[in-house]
Amino acid sequence: MLRLFLLRHAKSSWSDPDLNDFDRPLNKRGKKDPPKIALAMKERGYCPDRILCSSSMRTKETLGGILPGLQGDVSLKLLDDLYEGHAPDYLVIMRAHAKDSNNLMIVGHNTGLHEIALRLITNTNTPLATDMEIKFPTSALAVIDFDCDSWNMVTAQSGQLIDFIKPRDIAIDMNAILLENPAPAFFRR
Numbered sequence: 001m002l003r004l005f006l007l008r009h010a011k012s013s014w015s016d017p018d019l020n021d022f023d024r025p026l027n028k029r030g031k032k033d034p035p036k037i038a039l040a041m042k043e044r045g046y047c048p049d050r051i052l053c054s055s056s057m058r059t060k061e062t063l064g065g066i067l068p069g070l071q072g073d074v075s076l077k078l079l080d081d082l083y084e085g086h087a088p089d090y091l092v093i094m095r096a097h098a099k100d101s102n103n104l105m106i107v108g109h110n111t112g113l114h115e116i117a118l119r120l121i122t123n124t125n126t127p128l129a130t131d132m133e134i135k136f137p138t139s140a141l142a143v144i145d146f147d148c149d150s151w152n153m154v155t156a157q158s159g160q161l162i163d164f165i166k167p168r169d170i171a172i173d174m175n176a177i178l179l180e181n182p183a184p185a186f187f188r189r
Contacts, residue, residue, distance in 0.1 A: 033139035038069025050101035054082035087115035
């Protein structure tokens with residue numbers, strides 16, 4: 001059994017119109033949402049063992065916001081190729097970089113994440129799938145299970161959507177979790 005976590009980057013800042021899109025950081029809300037997702041992952045026992053993350057600033061800061069809440073050891077790879085990947089690219093990248101992981105997380109961008117999530121699932125007539133089809137908001141996390149033992153066997157419509165988590169649906173005391181984004185300096189380009 002393989003599990004794929006697809007995490008869209010958190011809300012980014014548009015306060016500096018001269019800033020290159022690749023270098024846009026998270027805004028205030030964007031810094032609050034990733035710890036909420038990390039808490040939901042911890043409560044549900046979701047533990048990625050490998051993370052592939054776009055090398056853009058907003059994806060790295062999103063990852064920095066969830067890392068403190070993850071359990072267990074995890075290997076991490078930053079990939080420029082995820083920056084503007086569309087659904088076919090995400091599948092190729094996943095196969096090339098998943099290695100021997102069983103629980104793979106991809107931190108990336110829309111429209112690519114939304115497209116690949118919809119393309120991979122078979123259970124499209126469920127409330128979760130309908131919710132995800134309507135919108136894949138910032139900081140949302142799709143969790144897809146595959147009944148196979150190799151990422152090379154993952155194909156279109158071979159997965160089951162088992163969860164779709166949106167920050168706005170997580171009711172928690174924000175004072176109880178980390179509010180500042182703890183992204184280490186090595187996440188900075």
